[in-house]
Amino acid sequence: KEAGESGLLVRWCPQLEVLASEAIGCFFTHCGWNSILEALALGVPTIGMPQWVDQPTNAMLMQDVWKVGVRVKADKEGLVMREEIANCINEVMVGERSEEIRQNAKRLKDMAKNAFSQGGTSDKNIDEFISKIERSKLGERSEEITT
Numbered sequence: 001k002e003a004g005e006s007g008l009l010v011r012w013c014p015q016l017e018v019l020a021s022e023a024i025g026c027f028f029t030h031c032g033w034n035s036i037l038e039a040l041a042l043g044v045p046t047i048g049m050p051q052w053v054d055q056p057t058n059a060m061l062m063q064d065v066w067k068v069g070v071r072v073k074a075d076k077e078g079l080v081m082r083e084e085i086a087n088c089i090n091e092v093m094v095g096e097r098s099e100e101i102r103q104n105a106k107r108l109k110d111m112a113k114n115a116f117s118q119g120g121t122s123d124k125n126i127d128e129f130i131s132k133i134e135r136s137k138l139g140e141r142s143e144e145i146t147t
Helices: 015-020 033-042 055-065 082-093 098-116 121-146
Strands: 027-029 046-048 069-071
Touching (some): 033 055, 033 098, 098 121
């Protein structure tokens, strides 16, 4: 369903494909861990509206530690007003901190890419994990053969 000239409303879409689009300026998220990781891996600045469990912690990491986005603030009644959401969008897209947020998002994207590249830290850790499993299985087999 078209939303005027401003966008398109759909029931479901492949989140990774959307986040990978250069047309995406920021990602409004509940701050679930998978969503945070996807935004980090793709270098997309985030606006967080956490609801429960791990989401507030993830939002804190996103905003205060990694500095790749902002978190919406609820009013005294626990409601988030449209003006607050608009302020967060402006802050991430064109505000005083927008350039810093985009640079941090890109830096973490590059770190993630390097980690998963051949010889990167994740690549090495996966290889080491597989080697330990293989050594463990070989150890079990050699015990079976000798007994």
